[in-house]
Amino acid sequence: MHLSRRMLRHEIIWMVCDQLETPRTEYGPYFTRIEAEVAAIRLHACFLLRYEQGLNAEGQIISERVSAIRFPESGQDVRLTLVYTRCASCGAAERHDHLWQAEVWADIHEFENTGHKVRLFVRTTDNQLTEVNDWRSIAAARERTV
Ligand SMILES: [Zn+2]
Structure with a gap:
């Protein structure tokens, strides 16, 4: 199979951190949101960072988009139940x-x-x-x- 050099694959990874300013320390990576939420609870972190990475055929990161989600969401102390x-x-x-x-x-x-x-x-x-x-x-x- 021929793979173009420009071919992209996307990968989502999650990190957790306790503030958004830089420099900051991030913990991870986690590969599902639920794993990141459990880690955030245990590390007392209040943000989940969702990284969407575009990789080329060689697996190098050529683009990265990050979005931050306050945790727990909407300020309620939902945490994990059940x-x-x-x-x-x-x-x-x-x-x-x-x-x-x-x-x-x-x-x-x-x-x-x-x-x-x-x-x-x-x-x-x-x-x-x-x-x-x-x-x-x-x-x-x-x-x-x-
Ligand atoms: Zn046992």
Whole structure:
């Protein structure tokens, strides 16, 4: 297949930060908005940055558009509600009204059951359960200053 040098593909990545002025520190990247929201809650960040990157055939970024979304949206402290945890190792599952409850549950479960790994699911507006990848690993988030 022939690929033109100018051929574009678009990629969306999400970063989170606590203010919009530069210089600022951004954390990420996250590949879904829900992952970015979970990270924003855990990092006490109040903006989600949506980067739309245009890449050429070699994978270099040749255009970038960023939009900032205040989080939580519209100033309400919505945060994440209705989250579900399920242990990948033993299948134990629980429903929570808030993310922090899910974290406490996961902490206790993983403390009491060595080697168990708790997964997080969020019910999205279209009523689907979506898994949030790497929800416990803030340490994995990279930092960059822009
Ligand atoms: Zn378990």
